[in-house]
Amino acid sequence: MSDSLHHPKKITIGFSKSKLKFPILAWLIQLVEGTKFSHSYIKWHSSKYDTTLYYHATSNTVNFMSEEAFLKKHQPVQEYTLLVREETFTKVIQFAMKNAGKPYSFMQLFAILFVKLGFPNILNKTQQKSAYICSELVAEILRDIIKVTGKDLDKPLDLMTPKDIQQFLRDNMNFGSKGDR
Numbered sequence: 001m002s003d004s005l006h007h008p009k010k011i012t013i014g015f016s017k018s019k020l021k022f023p024i025l026a027w028l029i030q031l032v033e034g035t036k037f038s039h040s041y042i043k044w045h046s047s048k049y050d051t052t053l054y055y056h057a058t059s060n061t062v063n064f065m066s067e068e069a070f071l072k073k074h075q076p077v078q079e080y081t082l083l084v085r086e087e088t089f090t091k092v093i094q095f096a097m098k099n100a101g102k103p104y105s106f107m108q109l110f111a112i113l114f115v116k117l118g119f120p121n122i123l124n125k126t127q128q129k130s131a132y133i134c135s136e137l138v139a140e141i142l143r144d145i146i147k148v149t150g151k152d153l154d155k156p157l158d159l160m161t162p163k164d165i166q167q168f169l170r171d172n173m174n175f176g177s178k179g180d181r
Contacts, residue, residue: 007086008083008084008085008086009044009083009084009085009086009088009089010044010045010081010082010083010084011042011043011044011081011082011084011089011092011141011145012042012043012044012079012080012081012082013040013041013042013079013080013082013138013141013142013165013169014040014041014042014043014076014077014078014079014080015035015037015039015040015041015076015077015078015079015162015165015166016037016038016039016040016041016074016075016076016077017030017036017037017038017039017074017075017077018038018039018073018074018075019072019073019074019075020073023038025038025059025109026038026039029109029161029162032113032116033161033162033163034163035162035163035166036077037077037078037162037166038162039056039074039134039162040056040134040135040137040138040162040165040166041054041055041056041070041074041134041138042054042055042056042092042096042137042138042141043055043067043070043079044089044092044093051066051067052066052067053065053066053067054066054067054070055096055100055137056134056137056138057102057104057105057132057133057134057136057137058104058134059104060103060104061101061102061103061104062099062100062101062102062103062104062132062137063100063101064096064100078166080169080173082145082173084145088144088145088148091144092141092144092145095140095141095144096141099132099137102130102131102132103130103131103132104131104132104133105131105132105133105136107122107131108131108132108133108136108158109133110122111158111159112133112159112161115159121156121158121159134162135160135161135162135164135165136157136158136160138160138162138165139153139157139160139164139165140157142165142168142169143157146173149173151172151173153168154168
């Protein structure tokens with residue numbers, strides 16, 4: 001058996017709410033979705049650098065944050081930890097590095113709202129890869145992680161919400177959540 005099977009890596013998919021004073025957009029997302037959270041993120045521990053990194057799309061860009069910086073702005077609500085092979089972990093890190101710095105897609109938030117109201121998706125494929133919202137970014141990583149299980153996400157990635165991801169993890173995967181915090 002390969003070494004990567006003996007020493008799986010941990011990747012955590014989490015859901016949080018804002019700690020900012022007046023996070024109007026976050027409140028609207030929570031209201032529309034009926035959740036305690038408005039944001040999704042990926043985190044992992046780098047043993048080489050002895051630090052925990054958070055990777056997400058925020059109000060202006062796709063970026064990495066230290067645990068200390070992330071927790072100043074976000075209150076984790078629920079987390080799911082996945083054990084992945086070394087090869088999968090490497091692909092996740094490569095994807096994160098390749099896409100860091102891409103802009104946040106405010107237009108995508110409106111597209112999701114319009115679809116929820118019964119209108120067609122207003123985004124085109126070019127827009128979808130040039131900018132991200134938090135849930136699309138996390139869904140793209142999750143889709144690649146779950147390929148080995150034969151499962152797939154049940155809607156287009158550009159329309160995924162944090163709630164969709166949380167429900168998929170809760171309903172389809174055999175690993176536990178750290179639960180509500």
